Amino acid sequence: MNAGLWADTLSRSCAAGTPLLLGTLGEICAERAGVLNLGVEGMMAVGAVAGFGTAAATGSPWLGLAAAAAAGAALSVVHAVVTVALKANQIVSGIALTMLGLGLSGVWGRSYVGTPLAARFGACQLPLLGDIPLLGPAFFRQDPVFYLALLLTAAISFLLWRTRWGITVRSVGENPLAADAAGVDVARVRFLCVAAGGTLAGLAGGYLSLVYIPSWIEGMTAGRGWIVIALTIFAGWDPRRAVLGALLFGGIDAAQYLFQAWVPPNFLKMLPYLATILALLAGRRTAHGEHSAPVALGLPYRKGER
Amino acid sequence: MPRLGFVPCEHLATPRRAAAVTLAALAAGVLLASVSFAFMGVNPVSALTRIFAGSFGSLYGWGETVTKAIPLALAGTGLCLAFQGRMWNIGAEGQLLCGAVAATGLALAAPDALPAWLMIPLLFLAGFAGGAACGAVPGWLKARFRVNEVISSLMLNYICAELVQYLVYGPWKGRQQFGFPYTNNFSAAATLPVLGATRIHWPTMVLAALLAPAAHWLLTRTKMGFEIRVMGGNPVAARYAGMDPRRTAVLVMALSGGLAGLAGTGEVAGIHHHLTYPWSISSGYGYSAIIVAWVARLDPLLVLPAALFFGGILVGGDAIQTSMHLPGSAINLFNGIILMCLIAGEFFLRYRPRWRAEAGA
Numbered sequence: 232m233n234a235g236l237w238a239d240t241l242s243r244s245c246a247a248g249t250p251l252l253l254g255t256l257g258e259i260c261a262e263r264a265g266v267l268n269l270g271v272e273g274m275m276a277v278g279a280v281a282g283f284g285t286a287a288a289t290g291s292p293w294l295g296l297a298a299a300a301a302a303g304a305a306l307s308v309v310h311a312v313v314t315v316a317l318k319a320n321q322i323v324s325g326i327a328l329t330m331l332g333l334g335l336s337g338v339w340g341r342s343y344v345g346t347p348l349a350a351r352f353g354a355c356q357l358p359l360l361g362d363i364p365l366l367g368p369a370f371f372r373q374d375p376v377f378y379l380a381l382l383l384t385a386a387i388s389f390l391l392w393r394t395r396w397g398i399t400v401r402s403v404g405e406n407p408l409a410a411d412a413a414g415v416d417v418a419r420v421r422f423l424c425v426a427a428g429g430t431l432a433g434l435a436g437g438y439l440s441l442v443y444i445p446s447w448i449e450g451m452t453a454g455r456g457w458i459v460i461a462l463t464i465f466a467g468w469d470p471r472r473a474v475l476g477a478l479l480f481g482g483i484d485a486a487q488y489l490f491q492a493w494v495p496p497n498f499l500k501m502l503p504y505l506a507t508i509l510a511l512l513a514g515r516r517t518a519h520g521e522h523s524a525p526v527a528l529g530l531p532y533r534k535g536e537r
Numbered sequence: 538m539p540r541l542g543f544v545p546c547e548h549l550a551t552p553r554r555a556a557a558v559t560l561a562a563l564a565a566g567v568l569l570a571s572v573s574f575a576f577m578g579v580n581p582v583s584a585l586t587r588i589f590a591g592s593f594g595s596l597y598g599w600g601e602t603v604t605k606a607i608p609l610a611l612a613g614t615g616l617c618l619a620f621q622g623r624m625w626n627i628g629a630e631g632q633l634l635c636g637a638v639a640a641t642g643l644a645l646a647a648p649d650a651l652p653a654w655l656m657i658p659l660l661f662l663a664g665f666a667g668g669a670a671c672g673a674v675p676g677w678l679k680a681r682f683r684v685n686e687v688i689s690s691l692m693l694n695y696i697c698a699e700l701v702q703y704l705v706y707g708p709w710k711g712r713q714q715f716g717f718p719y720t721n722n723f724s725a726a727a728t729l730p731v732l733g734a735t736r737i738h739w740p741t742m743v744l745a746a747l748l749a750p751a752a753h754w755l756l757t758r759t760k761m762g763f764e765i766r767v768m769g770g771n772p773v774a775a776r777y778a779g780m781d782p783r784r785t786a787v788l789v790m791a792l793s794g795g796l797a798g799l800a801g802t803g804e805v806a807g808i809h810h811h812l813t814y815p816w817s818i819s820s821g822y823g824y825s826a827i828i829v830a831w832v833a834r835l836d837p838l839l840v841l842p843a844a845l846f847f848g849g850i851l852v853g854g855d856a857i858q859t860s861m862h863l864p865g866s867a868i869n870l871f872n873g874i875i876l877m878c879l880i881a882g883e884f885f886l887r888y889r890p891r892w893r894a895e896a897g898a
Contacts, residue, residue: 327877
């Protein structure tokens with residue numbers, strides 16, 4: 232393989248990995264506070280359609296991105312109300328949220344099918360770095376959302392481990408009873424973390440319809456929301472590791488183009504899903520200590536009850 | 538000022554109250570769905586009227602409703618078993634497709650001379666085996682490696698759909714099908730009989746009607762059912778009692794998948810008579826069955842009326858799709874709203890609203 236093809240594949244891996252990274256960051260936020268949100272697929276779908284619709288109507292991809300984030304957040308609030316306030320089963324609520332999001336996006340987007348998107352993000356080449364052979368084209372000539380995702384990774388990592396805020400969030404996920412006793416409003420923290428997660432999932436969806444496949448196709452999330460949940464486990468609930476996982480899975484996506492000549496396309500399309508199951512296996516084996524699941528993950532907290 | 542508060546009341550969860558809460562949640566779901574229809578510019582009253590007229594308003598409608606209720610009842614019964622054991626099987630869609638693939642494989646391979654009385658039971662056995670194999674994988678991964686079964690079973694849905702597409706476009710593509718991605722048609726002996734002028738393939742219907750009470754009996758009257766329920770309620774206690782929760786986990790997932798596989802057999806042998814696109818074989822039955830199981834409160838006996846209701850919703854959904862220009866995903870929206878209302882309603886099984894005086898007043 233020549234250098235051009237390598238650079239191209241790497242670049243494609245970064246682009247395919249960006250929505251996975253954004254979604255995983257969001258799920259890390261929610262799960263670190265103890266709320267499992269299986270509705271990522273639905274929030275991404277709604278983000279994708281809201282982003283596309285807004286960008287098409289206003290001509291501004293940035294407004295589209297903002298709308299995508301808002302739509303993801305709005306849908307996640309449903310999950311927060313049902314699981315945090317009404318203490319319902321988080322697994323079933325997440326599945327319902329996925330159905331809701333996929334249905335809503337399909338109905339909402341029916342008039343966008345087949346419309347090309349004029350308002351797009353251009354690639355922005357970073358000075359000097361973009362000229363590095365091989366790595367330059369792959370990492371430093373991407374769209375602005377790619378850089379935003381990296382910035383958000385650093386910010387969330389910092390917030391979770393280096394600030395008082397982060398300690399509060401993690402304590403709510405590990406031991407809500409103790410956090411409650413220390414005067415933390417558990418329900419409020421969980422609510423905000425689920426909403427932050429929804430915002431990021433919405434951004435991930437917006438990336439799909441504004442950058443990755445600049446159009447609206449029903450079902451364009453194609454299971455990425457579920458891959459995100461597996462990547463969260465694979466990453467050991469750590470944003471830095473999420474970058475590696477997203478790049479790896481972006482690579483699997485991009486590798487499909489390389490092997491088209493030798494393997495039937497349907498088997499290539501199975502690859503990300505098979506790899507997701509393998510990632511779950513790998514995640515289980517490497518998760519220890521700081522990288523194990525938050526203890527209270529999935530458990531509703533009932534104040535004053537045990 | 539008195540303030541509305543909620544008092545925990547576990548003893549409130551009587552069957553009568555559960556039924557009342559479920560019906561109220563369903564009503565709230567239909568109401569919310571109507572509001573969202575209105576937002577889409579569709580008159581909710583006429584949409585709902587058309588849904589119910591399309592599904593329950595005529596003999597033809599009833600026939601279609603029962604036809605769609607069959608796979609929902611079979612898959613829903615299986616999901617009750619899995620969910621009772623707290624195995625979150627979200628893979629009924631893939632298990633159904635796997636059953637359809639296995640049945641098709643047998644139908645294509647078996648000699649035409651085989652009589653129907655032998656062929657049809659064999660087809661169902663093959664479908665059960667295919668679905669069970671597909672369900673056992675996430676069960677085993679969970680039992681052996683503690684891999685999250687929600688995600689692994691869901692991933693298998695996508696994998697099975699790709700497998701079906703590979704088969705119908707590739708090695709199994711039929712010769713007499715004018716280039717369509719269909720397998721050859723099943724022989725007459727491998728085709729399920731239907732009731733009169735309807736599409737109701739009655740052997741599958743009978744199977745669904747018998748297996749739901751059988752599953753109820755399994756859960757409530759047998760040692761295995763007891764183990765499933767204990768595993769779901771308290772896995773630690775199950776281990777102390779000398780049970781093997783790992784074995785039960787694999788078994789319950791295989792059973793659950795096998796029932797979905799039977800539904801797959803019914804779809805290919807009873808309706809299409811060949812294997813084709815995955816989305817034609819199943820219009821999301823595996824996902825709708827989750828709601829069927831939940832409406833039935835995980836009791837297989839109640840799955841039958843619940844399946845009939847949601848079969849009607851699917852038929853009605855098709856009716857408004859064509860007449861009111863709604864996309865197929867409108868039914869997803871409807872299902873999502875209903876499921877969300879159902880689990881939100883469970884709050885009122887455990888808590889009772891009560892007016893409280895403001896603190897210090």
